[in-house]
Amino acid sequence: MQCKEKLSPALIVKNLSTRFYTRSGTIYAVNGVNFELPRNRCLALIGESGAGKSVTALSILRMIPKPGRIVSGEIRMNGDDLLAKSGSQMRKLRGEELSILFQDPLAALNPVITIGNQIRETIQSHRRASKSMAEEMALVKLDALKLPAKRVYNSFPFQLSGGMRQRAALALALILHPQILIADEPTSFLDVTLQGQILALLKNELDRCCLSLLFITHDLAAAATVADRVAVMYGGIIVEEGSMRDVFGHPFHPYTRALLRSHPAFCRNGRLEPVPGSAPLITESFSGCPFRQRCSEAETICAEDVPPLADRGGGRFAACHKLPEPAKQIMDGSC
Amino acid sequence: MWYRGAFLSYYLLKRFATLIPVMIGVSIITFLLVELAPGDPAEIILAKRDIELTPQALEEARRLMGLDGPLYERYLHWLRRLLSGDLGVSYSSGEPVAREILSRLPATLELAAGGLLAMLLIAFPLGIAAALYNRTFIDHFSRFTALIGASVPSFYLGLLLISMLAVHLDWLPVMGRGTIRHLLLPSLTLGFGLAATYARLLRAGLLEVLQLEYVRAARARGVRETLVIGRHALKNALIPLVTVFGLSLGNLLGGTMVVEQVFAWPGVGRLAVQAIFNRDIPILQGYALLMAVIYVLVNLAVDLSYRYLDPRIRLGGKEVG
Numbered sequence: 001m002q003c004k005e006k007l008s009p010a011l012i013v014k015n016l017s018t019r020f021y022t023r024s025g026t027i028y029a030v031n032g033v034n035f036e037l038p039r040n041r042c043l044a045l046i047g048e049s050g051a052g053k054s055v056t057a058l059s060i061l062r063m064i065p066k067p068g069r070i071v072s073g074e075i076r077m078n079g080d081d082l083l084a085k086s087g088s089q090m091r092k093l094r095g096e097e098l099s100i101l102f103q104d105p106l107a108a109l110n111p112v113i114t115i116g117n118q119i120r121e122t123i124q125s126h127r128r129a130s131k132s133m134a135e136e137m138a139l140v141k142l143d144a145l146k147l148p149a150k151r152v153y154n155s156f157p158f159q160l161s162g163g164m165r166q167r168a169a170l171a172l173a174l175i176l177h178p179q180i181l182i183a184d185e186p187t188s189f190l191d192v193t194l195q196g197q198i199l200a201l202l203k204n205e206l207d208r209c210c211l212s213l214l215f216i217t218h219d220l221a222a223a224a225t226v227a228d229r230v231a232v233m234y235g236g237i238i239v240e241e242g243s244m245r246d247v248f249g250h251p252f253h254p255y256t257r258a259l260l261r262s263h264p265a266f267c268r269n270g271r272l273e274p275v276p277g278s279a280p281l282i283t284e285s286f287s288g289c290p291f292r293q294r295c296s297e298a299e300t301i302c303a304e305d306v307p308p309l310a311d312r313g314g315g316r317f318a319a320c321h322k323l324p325e326p327a328k329q330i331m332d333g334s335c
Numbered sequence: 336m337w338y339r340g341a342f343l344s345y346y347l348l349k350r351f352a353t354l355i356p357v358m359i360g361v362s363i364i365t366f367l368l369v370e371l372a373p374g375d376p377a378e379i380i381l382a383k384r385d386i387e388l389t390p391q392a393l394e395e396a397r398r399l400m401g402l403d404g405p406l407y408e409r410y411l412h413w414l415r416r417l418l419s420g421d422l423g424v425s426y427s428s429g430e431p432v433a434r435e436i437l438s439r440l441p442a443t444l445e446l447a448a449g450g451l452l453a454m455l456l457i458a459f460p461l462g463i464a465a466a467l468y469n470r471t472f473i474d475h476f477s478r479f480t481a482l483i484g485a486s487v488p489s490f491y492l493g494l495l496l497i498s499m500l501a502v503h504l505d506w507l508p509v510m511g512r513g514t515i516r517h518l519l520l521p522s523l524t525l526g527f528g529l530a531a532t533y534a535r536l537l538r539a540g541l542l543e544v545l546q547l548e549y550v551r552a553a554r555a556r557g558v559r560e561t562l563v564i565g566r567h568a569l570k571n572a573l574i575p576l577v578t579v580f581g582l583s584l585g586n587l588l589g590g591t592m593v594v595e596q597v598f599a600w601p602g603v604g605r606l607a608v609q610a611i612f613n614r615d616i617p618i619l620q621g622y623a624l625l626m627a628v629i630y631v632l633v634n635l636a637v638d639l640s641y642r643y644l645d646p647r648i649r650l651g652g653k654e655v656g
Contacts, residue, residue, distance in 0.1 A: 063551065063554065063555060095557035095558070099556070100552075102555075107548035108548050110549040110571070111549070111647060112571060112647075113566065113567070114646075121562050122556045125556070125559045169552075
């Protein structure tokens with residue numbers, strides 16, 4: 001618990017933009033994203049599919065597949081810019097300091113290699129460890145995640161149930177005690193009871209070790225369970241950020257409000273209101289607010305300028321022209 | 336663990352049982368070779384031995400060769416002899432067919448092994464390089480090489496290699512069997528043609544597997560690239576290759592026949608080609624039987640190797656959790 005006192009953010013993402021240069025045109029997936037991941041806390045990145053959440057995650061890992069490219073920005077971890085690191089420096093960082101948990105454990109685990117061997121190769125890719133030392137480490141971690149360690153160690157992924165698989169994948173992601181874990185929709189492929197299990201384990205890891213969690217989800221209820229802070233993404237930008245309590249209790253941005261109204265756990269009077277329209281695939285450099293076509297409050301100014309993510313006081317930020325004048329801009333750096 | 340072993344031996348037993356009807360079918364077709372071949376074998380053998388063709392002599396020869404009586408009776412007679420290891424006698428040399436074939440088999444096996452090794456040594460580097468450097472010069476070069484390998488017939492490639500490396504440069508012997516140096520050119524000729532298919536399959540397979548989530552996940556854990564390629568990707572990309580290997584074994588066996596002819600390699604293939612010219616039906620029957628047996632056994636081995644490569648097949652895909 002004492003590690004919770006350190007205040008410098010675990011990860012600072014500044015003005016990150018990632019584009020995919022496909023044959024049929026450029027896709028503007030992430031368009032100037034700013035956020036800080038507080039140390040030993042959980043930031044939930046929420047939004048619909050196509051909002052740019054996963055691309056943001058892969059950008060942080062520097063694992064954007066071709067024809068994608070990070071075009072601008074800074075990703076600072078312990079003061080170092082990850083975008084300035086060499087390929088082999090990044091390889092050493094991945095798994096060791098910065099880890100990711102993918103949504104479908106059946107796809108993310110190699111079907112023809114035992115869980116034990118996948119954990120062992122991860123350890124041995126980073127550290128000098130004998131086979132027995134690596135096995136010992138693996139068994140301890142599997143046991144900590146409440147798995148029958150010995151059996152899971154010797155199993156192939158297809159021999160495990162869905163929940164066990166995701167816990168095994170979590171063990172794999174956490175085996176080297178990374179500072180940062182990115183969980184990319186880790187519960188989407190699980191049924192509800194198992195979702196709770198994984199969320200509880202994630203929360204437990206947050207409390208127990210010095211772990212900072214970037215929790216990517218479209219599931220608002222899941223976000224509410226683990227997150228300390230919430231960043232809402234839409235059209236490749238962050239439209240609102242604040243503490244979980246504030247954002248879910250008093251959303252500022254029209255998109256956040258619409259998103260909450262469409263969820264059974266947060267809607268008013270039990271009446272679900274789906275967000276009209278569908279999320280845009282941004283194929284051209286845009287001006288104006290990306291949400292304006294689906295926004296009931298849109299005005300002419302919304303089509304002209306991209307609203308800046310402005311400080312609304314009390315550690316809250318929102319990007320909307322319709323809100324009262326912001327006190328100051330986020331780039332001033334106090335949050 | 337004991338049950339896994341028991342399961343495997345049960346599986347093997349089952350697989351061997353299914354081979355019985357296959358082998359019966361093979362024996363019938365082989366037997367019918369004699370019936371379908373033009374010319375009366377009794378006449379041929381009498382002519383070969385310079386015996387005058389009288390009706391009595393023909394009758395006597397047919398009786399001795401088991402060529403009288405109805406078809407099924409002759410088949411059963413032939414099959415009985417086959418099962419006791421008697422494949423008949425070569426028309427041209429008068430030697431037992433089994434001895435003729437067995438004495439040449441080591442040469443063919445040596446050539447096939449050399450060809451396979453050459454195939455692996457060409458196909459793997461080409462396929463892996465092409466996949467890793469997808470759409471670069473290396474990829475184009477590798478694919479072009481594979482295309483040449485696939486489209487140049489092996490008899491021509493063999494002659495080309497002989498003319499270049501043996502005649503002009505005088506590095507290697509022109510033909511014959513003996514030292515490792517003798518084996519190089521025939522193996523290369525045999526392996527190059529086969530390698531083309533595998534290099535392309537391996538490239539396609541690797542490209543597909545490298546896109547998969549678990550490869551991305553392994554990289555996201557910082558697993559060394561040599562392990563990502565050599566273990567995660569290759570092991571999964573090998574599965575379709577093994578299938579094709581079983582199916583294209585005929586190419587390898589047919590290939591040895593051509594290559595043996597080009598390089599005067601004293602193997603079974605060359606024996607079979609000579610037997611065709613001599614109308615030496617018993618030798619051809621023996622050759623066909625041998626090839627069928629090899630084909631069936633290798634495909635059994637291929638099926639077994641899946642079980643090694645893919646634990647989902649080995650362990651029957653049951654969930655334990």
